[in-house]
Amino acid sequence: xxxxxxxxxxxxxxxxxxxxxxxxxxxxxxxxxxxxxxxxxxxxxxxxxxxxxxxxxxxxxxxxxxxxxxxxxxxxxxxxxxxxxxxxxxxxxxxxxxxxxxxxxxxxxxxxxxxxxxxxxxxxxx
Numbered sequence: 168x169x170x171x172x173x174x175x176x177x178x179x180x181x182x183x184x185x186x187x188x189x190x191x192x193x194x195x196x197x198x199x200x201x202x203x204x205x206x207x208x209x210x211x212x213x214x215x216x217x218x219x220x221x222x223x224x225x226x227x228x229x230x231x232x233x234x235x236x237x238x239x240x241x242x243x244x245x246x247x248x249x250x251x252x253x254x255x256x257x258x259x260x261x262x263x264x265x266x267x268x269x270x271x272x273x274x275x276x277x278x279x280x281x282x283x284x285x286x287x288x289x290x291x292x293x
Contacts, residue, residue, distance in 0.1 A: 175250040175258055179243050182262035186239030189232055189270070196229030209281060220284055228277045235269035242269075 195201050199222050201208045203215055209224040242265035246258055253261070 172251075174255050175253075176247070178255060178258045178262060179247045179250055182246065182266060183240060183243035185266060186236045186243060189236035189239060193229040193232040193236060196225040196232070198229075199226065201225060209277060211281060213281060213284065213286065217286065220286065223284060224277070224281045227280045228273075231273040231276045231280075232270075235273040238269040239266055242266075 196208065203218055203221040204210065205215065208214075208221070209228050211224075214221045214224045243262060246253075246262055250258060
């Protein structure tokens with residue numbers, strides 16, 4: 168049987184870096200570094216109509232995505248620890264599932280939050 172140890176580490180490392188990237192982007196949203204635009208951030212008619220709504224939605228999105236990124240980082244560390252007992256394809260599938268489910272959960276949470284936002288909320292220190 169061929170030794171795929173290096174490939175396993177690469178697959179797990181990819182998911183680790185993806186988690187860190189999600190956390191990095193989240194920090195931009197939380198610190199309100201992203202101005203209202205159609206391309207990057209929570210861009211809906213409601214969020215683009217008001218800066219207060221934009222920043223509230225994106226601050227919440229940043230918090231939700233930080234959780235998703237942390238889940239991905241922790242998941243990749245767990246995969247790294249058990250990599251010797253799993254096939255490379257299994258590592259890839261599990262890593263992709265953790266990534267997809269964590270981001271989907273964050274997006275679902277964000278969509279519910281944005282729907283519940285008033286059209287022009289009071290600025291808050293969330």
